[in-house]
Amino acid sequence: MKNKLVQVLTNLLYPENFKCVFCGDELPKADRVSTCSHCQKNLSFIKSENTCKKCGDKITGTGKYCYNCKGYKRKFDMAAAPFVYEGKVKDVVHKFKYDNAKYLFYPSASFMARVFFEKVQYADLIIPVPMHAKAKKKRGYNQAEMLALSLAEITGIKCESEVLVKEHETQKQADLDFKDRQENLKSAFKIKDKQKIKGKLVVLVDDILTSGATANECSAVLKKAGAKKVVVLTLARTHYNKLK
Numbered sequence: 001m002k003n004k005l006v007q008v009l010t011n012l013l014y015p016e017n018f019k020c021v022f023c024g025d026e027l028p029k030a031d032r033v034s035t036c037s038h039c040q041k042n043l044s045f046i047k048s049e050n051t052c053k054k055c056g057d058k059i060t061g062t063g064k065y066c067y068n069c070k071g072y073k074r075k076f077d078m079a080a081a082p083f084v085y086e087g088k089v090k091d092v093v094h095k096f097k098y099d100n101a102k103y104l105f106y107p108s109a110s111f112m113a114r115v116f117f118e119k120v121q122y123a124d125l126i127i128p129v130p131m132h133a134k135a136k137k138k139r140g141y142n143q144a145e146m147l148a149l150s151l152a153e154i155t156g157i158k159c160e161s162e163v164l165v166k167e168h169e170t171q172k173q174a175d176l177d178f179k180d181r182q183e184n185l186k187s188a189f190k191i192k193d194k195q196k197i198k199g200k201l202v203v204l205v206d207d208i209l210t211s212g213a214t215a216n217e218c219s220a221v222l223k224k225a226g227a228k229k230v231v232v233l234t235l236a237r238t239h240y241n242k243l244k
Contacts, residue, residue: 042088046058056209056237089236096146096207097143100140109235120203125163125200126152126155127161130144143207164190186217194225201228
């Protein structure tokens, strides 16, 4: 297991024929990391020491938990992301989400893998936040599933993309406040095979974490099906104001 972990980390730090995920420039042979020096300076990396231990949001002042997690019970055990959702990261998400830029999924997942090995280290399953069949057909793919499959390839952890499904179409979450987001998602998700979930440590993958309502509902369904622990891993997260 130790040798495998070392190999995975080596592949992450020194990939072959790799270009900067944010600007597309070829990276120097001696600097085989996933961002060029220019982009590196302009990325909003999340610093672990300044984040909520539960949801990964920024904390101002002292304490381990943000205001929202102190007053609202999260169903997931932890959430983490490498980036704040802004600037070049926002551009990348828009490209793979709306412009069919599928080549961005693997390098994006490599950033998520670094956070995984730093904060989680072990999991039994990787599961993507599902899309309704109609929405997936319209887009052509589920971006969370593409990230999850890439993350599985990098980490060697099995991805189960058909276990958690979205049975009902829902209104766009971005159009709603937190309370309505929760109501919007009630009974939307279902587990198809509980035996694949029972007693497992699950990494739930999505592209962005905003209020956490979607992650929370999916986590609740996974926990009800017998998941031992649910860790939410996204490429980016927003700073969310007081949940109302």
